[in-house]
Amino acid sequence: MPELPEVETVRRGLIPIMEGQVLSRVVARRPDLRFPIPDGFGQQLTGRRVVRLDRRAKYLLIHFDSGVVLIWHLGMSGRVLIFERDPPPEEKHDHIIFETESGAVVRFNDTRRYGFVDLVDGDALDTYPMIAKLGPEPLDDSFDGAALALRLKNRKTPIKAALLDQSVVAGLGNIYVSEALHRAGISPRRLAGTVQGGRAVKLIVAIKQVLRDAIAAGGSSLRDHRQPNGELGYFQHSFVVYDRAGQPCPRCDHGGDHGGDCGGVIQQIVQSGRSTFFCSACQR
DNA sequence: GTTAATACCTGTTCGC
């Protein structure tokens, strides 16, 4: 699940638990996730104080008083569990354990192990390869229709694939790309290079709306349901097109003259190996 | 340089 909004929800949930706290114990329970866990991972973080939790695209960045930054990617199945006290027994895929001096426990559970952690000096963060090649943050005010159009110009690949490319725009995943394209009324098959001018404006507006709505939903889930299992970042969120193949297109309110009812049915196709959901009646 | 296919790993769902 973790795309930008879920990672942001995790960040916000972790701030009251970790920020300003000294970590009393940090343990990696296996030597690797997607990549090897760096040597001395636990030793480097134990006894250090967390000074700030940031996010870049789908990466959590935890800054420590030693100047070290923990780069943390949740991968595809990564989940963050928080227990302010009395944690239950560790489970099978709880790979990394953080404990704070105030007694809270944070666990990184990742079934498929596509997630990873790494440690880097804060001064070297911007040159860390996976961070360095990221495109703009979609929620930055400076990232507007013109900026998006420029990055899509001359691209021959379908817009669906271009938006999944983290160097074009950083933080979108398979779900929110389908949702944003639907909201913008743009076909996922349209060549990226043809999304220019007004279409690009519509698309960037839709992307920002979809992400902001999802972050808001995550935020309310943090406040409203303190989940007994401590799970963070997963929340009830209804998608308009994602995983709704065969259902009537539920909302076509992105202008046009169909008056909010296009009569279409959500279709599922495969593009570069990934499922795409869209309505061919109102996405062009 | 750009684009598509492949690999990584485990759990769940689907179809026969």
Next chain:
DNA sequence: TGCGAACAGGTATTAA
């Protein structure tokens, strides 16, 4: 009911 196949929300690497 059982069992293998297909599929799942990400990204680095390889091949074309």
